Amino acid sequence: METQTASKFHVLLVPFPGQGHVNPMMQFARRLVSKGLEATLVVSIFIAKSMKLGSSVGPVQLDVISDGYDDGGFPKTNSFDTYLERLKAAGSRTLADLIMKYEKTPNPIDCVIYEPFLPWALDVAKEFGLLGAAFFTQPCAVDYIYYNIQHKLLSLPISSTPVSIPGLPLLELRDLPSFVRLPDSYPANAEMLISQFCNADKADFVLINTFYKLEPEAVDTMSKVCPVLTIGPTVPSIYLDKRIEDDDDYGVDLFPLDASASSNWLSSKPERSVVYLSFGSFSGLSDNQMEELLWGLKRSNFYFLWVIRATEEAKLPKTFKENLGDKGLIVNWSCQVKLLTNKAVGCFLTHCGWNSTIEAMSLGVPMVAMPLWSDQPVNAKLVEDVWKVGIRVKVDEEKGIVPRDEIEFCIREIMEGEKGKEVKKNVEKWSELAIEAVSEGGTSDKNIDQFVSKLVKT
Numbered sequence: 001m002e003t004q005t006a007s008k009f010h011v012l013l014v015p016f017p018g019q020g021h022v023n024p025m026m027q028f029a030r031r032l033v034s035k036g037l038e039a040t041l042v043v044s045i046f047i048a049k050s051m052k053l054g055s056s057v058g059p060v061q062l063d064v065i066s067d068g069y070d071d072g073g074f075p076k077t078n079s080f081d082t083y084l085e086r087l088k089a090a091g092s093r094t095l096a097d098l099i100m101k102y103e104k105t106p107n108p109i110d111c112v113i114y115e116p117f118l119p120w121a122l123d124v125a126k127e128f129g130l131l132g133a134a135f136f137t138q139p140c141a142v143d144y145i146y147y148n149i150q151h152k153l154l155s156l157p158i159s160s161t162p163v164s165i166p167g168l169p170l171l172e173l174r175d176l177p178s179f180v181r182l183p184d185s186y187p188a189n190a191e192m193l194i195s196q197f198c199n200a201d202k203a204d205f206v207l208i209n210t211f212y213k214l215e216p217e218a219v220d221t222m223s224k225v226c227p228v229l230t231i232g233p234t235v236p237s238i239y240l241d242k243r244i245e246d247d248d249d250y251g252v253d254l255f256p257l258d259a260s261a262s263s264n265w266l267s268s269k270p271e272r273s274v275v276y277l278s279f280g281s282f283s284g285l286s287d288n289q290m291e292e293l294l295w296g297l298k299r300s301n302f303y304f305l306w307v308i309r310a311t312e313e314a315k316l317p318k319t320f321k322e323n324l325g326d327k328g329l330i331v332n333w334s335c336q337v338k339l340l341t342n343k344a345v346g347c348f349l350t351h352c353g354w355n356s357t358i359e360a361m362s363l364g365v366p367m368v369a370m371p372l373w374s375d376q377p378v379n380a381k382l383v384e385d386v387w388k389v390g391i392r393v394k395v396d397e398e399k400g401i402v403p404r405d406e407i408e409f410c411i412r413e414i415m416e417g418e419k420g421k422e423v424k425k426n427v428e429k430w431s432e433l434a435i436e437a438v439s440e441g442g443t444s445d446k447n448i449d450q451f452v453s454k455l456v457k458t
C-alpha cells in the first residue's frame with residue numbers, strides 16, 4: 001500500500017464514552033495510523049477535562065464532542081434513559097460541528113468509525129456524505145444475538161431453552177446477555193444494545209474486535225447478512241505485533257492510575273502465585289457478594305491483587321485494607337495489560353467484559369469467569385465451554401450471589417488443579433493464534449489492509 005495515497009484519508013473514531021469502549025477504538029486508531037491513515041479519536045468534553053487529556057496520544061489525535069454532561073458525566077445522573085437522550089442530542093449536534101470544523105482545514109474527515117451503541121453517529125456521517133464503519137466492541141457471537149433480535153429472528157421474552165442461533169453454541173438462559181434474559185430490568189440498556197443494528201445496513205463496513213479463528217462459525221454466519229471484517233484483538237501492539245513496538249498501554253485512562261504500586265508489589269511475588277481480580281470500569285458488586293469474594297480469596301490462600309474502583313471501595317469492611325499485610329494489594333486502577341503480562345499473575349478473576357476477556361486470551365492468562373451482566377454471560381460461556389480457557393463460577397440462584405466456597409473452589413482449580421494445567425495449555429494456544437491474526441498476513445491484518453485500501457479507492 002502506498003502511504004502517500006492513504007495518508008490523505010482522515011478517519012474519526014467515535015466510541016461510547018466509557019473505558020471499555022475507548023480502549024479498543026484507541027488501539028484500532030493506532031493501527032490505522034501505522035497503515036498510513038490520519039486518525040482522530042473523539043472523547044466527551046467531560047472525559048477530556050477531568051482526565052486533563054491533551055490533543056493527542058502517541059500518533060492518534062484527540063478531539064471532543066459533548067455527551068450533554070460537560071461538567072459531570074453519566075455516573076452523576078440517575079437515569080440511563082435520560083443520559084442516552086442527552087448523549088444523542090448533544091452528541092449529534094457537536095459531532096456535526098466537529099466534522100464542519102475539519103471541513104475548513106486541509107484534513108477534512110473522510111470516514112466516521114462509530115460504535116453502534118451510538119447509531120446516530122452514522123446518521124450524522126451520512127448527512128455529510130461520509131463513509132461510515134460500525135465498530136463492535138463485543139464478540140461476534142454477542143453482536144449476532146442482537147442482530148437476531150433486531151430482525152425479529154429471536155423474539156423476547158425467551159420462551160424455551162436452550163436457544164439455538166446459527167453459528168453459535170446452544171445457549172441456556174444463564175448464557176444469554178442479561179438484557180436479553182431480563183429485558184425489563186434495564187430497559188434503556190436493552191434498547192440501546194438491540195438498536196445497534198437499526199441503521200447498520202447504511203454502514204459501509206462492519207468491523208468487529210475479534211479474530212477469525214476465535215469465532216469462525218459466528219463470523220461466517222453473520223457475514224451472510226453484513227460485510228463483517230474481524231480486526232482484533234485490539235490489544236496494545238507491543239504484546240502481539242512485533243512490527244509495532246511503540247505502545248504498551250492504551251494511553252487513555254479514565255481513572256487515576258496506581259500503576260507503580262501494582263508492579264512493585266507483583267515483582268516481589270513468585271511466578272504464577274497471584275490471583276488478579278478486576279470487574280472492569282463500570283460494574284459493581286453488592287455488599288454481600290463483596291464479602292463472599294473476600295472470604296473465598298482468604299480461604300484459597302493465594303496472593304491477590306484486586307482493582308477496586310474508588311467509588312466501590314466503601315463496600316470493603318472498614319479495617320480490611322490495613323489488615324491485609326502482604327497477602328493482598330488493593331489498587332483503584334492500574335494498567336491491566338501490564339499486570340496480565342507479569343509472570344507473578346497465575347489467573348485472572350474477571351467479570352468477562354470483552355476487553356478483559358480478549359486481553360487475557362491474547363496474553364495467555366487463565367480465567368475464573370464471574371460474569372455480572374450485559375454481554376458478560378455469553379463471553380463466560382465461550383471462555384469455559386468453547387475456548388476452554390477458564391472456569392465459570394456457579395451462582396447460588398436462591399441468594400443471587402456466588403458463595404465463598406464456590407469462589408475458593410474455582411480459584412484452586414485454576415491455580416493448582418489438573419483443570420488449571422489444561423486451561424493454561426489452551427490459553428497459550430489462543431494467545432499464539434491472536435498473535436498470528438494481527439501479525440503480517442494474519443486474518444485481522446489482512447482485513448485491516450482491505451478496509452484501508454477500500455477507503456482509499458472509494
Ligand SMILES: O=c1ccn([C@@H]2O[C@H](COP(=O)(O)OP(=O)(O)O[C@H]3O[C@H](CO)[C@@H](O)[C@H](O)[C@H]3O)[C@@H](O)[C@H]2O)c(=O)[nH]1
Binds near residue numbers: 137281337352353
Ligand atoms: O485497573 C484496570 C482495570 C481495567 N482496565 C482496562 O479497562 C478495560 C475494561 O474493559 P472491559 O473488560 O471490556 O470491561 P468494562 O469496562 O466493564 O466494559 C464495558 O464494555 C465492554 C465492551 O463493550 C463490554 O464487553 C462490558 O461488558 C462492559 O461492561 C480493559 O481494556 C482493561 O484493560 C485497566 O486498564 N485498568
